Amino acid sequence: MPRFMGFVRMEEGIGMPPQALFDAMDSYIGEQAAKGHFLDGGGLFGTEDAVNFVVRKGETTRVDGPYAEAKEVVGGWALMQYDTLEEAIANQQEFADLHAKYWPEVSMVATLRQISEEPPAAAEG
Incomplete structure (x- = not known):
């Protein structure tokens, strides 16, 4: 089954986010988990404590947050599995629609x- x-x-x-979104997400994730689709996921803390390791030209540099130049950040993640790509897409839209409705x-x-x-x-070479 594709993940x-x-x-x-x-x-x-x-x-x-408003409490109504938290409530709707709890219900949605519970339903998806019961169907075996939602495997794991959660929200992420802000970038104030984030650490990036940037590799450029064979050198590694550590860059600590926060990142003033960041316009958008990843705020949450989920690991899911579905029988088909179409089913995954439909459920991701349902997830997005919950945000549009409640926030x-x-x-x-x-x-x-x-x-x-x-x-x-x-890579060959």
């Missing part, structure tokens, strides 16, 4: 990406 990662990107520091003031992007079940092939 997928869902990400929520939104502007940082916009405040807490219409927010601008966010709900991204869905399928997880590769095989290791990537090495």
Whole structure:
């Protein structure tokens, strides 16, 4: 059964979502988990304590948050599985629609990406 990662990107520091969204999400995630679709997920803390390791030209540099230049940050994630890509897409739209309904003031992007079940092939050269 194909697995997928869902990400929520939104502007940082916009405040807490309304309780109605939390309630709707609890119900939605409970239903998805009962069907075996929602495997794991959660919200993320802000970037004030984030740590990035940037690799450029063979050098690794540590960059600590917060990141003033960041317009959007990943605020949450989910690991899911569905029988088909179409089913995954439909459910990701349902997830996004909950935000539109219960938190219409927010601008966010709900991204869905399928997880590769095989290791990537090495580059030839």
